Amino acid sequence: MSMLLEVSGVSVSFDGFKAINNLTFQIGPAEMRAVIGPNGAGKTTFMDIVTGKTRPDEGRVLWGEKSQSLLRMSESQIARAGVGRKFQRPTVFEDQTVAENLMLALKKARGPMSVLRFRAGKQDREKVGALAEEIGxxxxxxxxxxxxxxxxxxxxxxxxxxxQEPRLLLVDEPAAGMTPAEREHTTALLVEAAKTRAVVVVEHDMEFVRRLDCRVTVLHEGSVLAEGSLDFVTSNERVIEVYLGR
Known part of the structure; x- marks a missing residue:
């Protein structure tokens, strides 16, 4: 299977501290992956590198069928190429309605004039309705x-x-602060999204990760410590030692 995203041999240091150390990571075009690990393992820096916020000191980050280098693109170019990121705290336009928030986000030409001239058509309204249905x-x-x-x-x-029709969705701790019913709906939403795109979920909550029922990557000190099913990685001696505790 061809990969959508390939990170290989990536390292980055901040003031002499190696936040990412020879990291290798791959994900296919319609795949769910959970990324877990202790605080300081490099989970956020990994997402920063993929989205262009942080430039690594070495390594490659290749994207799509043509293996384009994301390291040659700006943050906005990476977003337009199909990488979407959701941070831990929700950032929505609080004074706008749900419909307006979704309408603003639709994948459209983004020039100043096209934004000013934008008038929602029937197709746009239908799309917003379908999205609202999908997210509950x-x-x-x-x-x-x-x-x-x-x-x-x-x-x-x-x-x-x-x-915005991303091909890769990076989601940071979506279950934090949710009620059990909300977490269940979030699980279903992400599992559904992963049928048509790659979804990477960074999460601490093991019960939530178990519900996602996907391959798990464990990061430690900026590199991959273990990879496989949740049962496989949580029975790994090193994972127990550095992350789960005895």
Missing amino acids: LAGALARKAGELSHGQKQWLEIGMLLA
């Missing part, structure tokens, strides 16, 4: 985003990312 907010389209619960704001932000 079809009944809340007219509500202001600021009125939503924490979990609903997380779903709205995932919907806004899906509106």
Whole structure:
């Protein structure tokens, strides 16, 4: 199977501290992956490198069928190429409605004039309706985003990312602060998204990772410590030692 994203031999240091150390990581075009590891393992820096926020000192980050180098692209070019990232705290436009948030996020030409001239057509409204249905907010389209619960704001932000039609979705600790029912819906949402794109979930919550039922990559000191099913990695002696504790 051809890979969508290939990270190989990537290292980056900050003030002499090696945040990422000869990291190698691959994911296919329609695959779910959970990334776990102790604090300081390099999980955030890994996402920063893939999205162009941090430039590594060495290594390669290749993208898509043509193996383009993401390291030659700016953050905005990487986003346009199909890499979407959701941070831990939801960032939605609180004074806009759910429908307006989704409409703003639709994949469109982004020049200043095209933004000013934009008028939502029937197709746009249908797309917003379908997205709202997918994220479980079809009944809340007219509500202001600021009125939503924490979990609903997380779903709205995932919907806004899906509106941009990314081929890879990087999601940081989506289950944090959610009720059990919200976590269940979030699981279903991400599993569904991974049927048509690559989804990488960085998470601490083992129960949530188990529900995702996917391959797991364990990072430690900036490199891959173990990879495989959750049962496989959690029975690894080194993983138990450095992350899970005795």
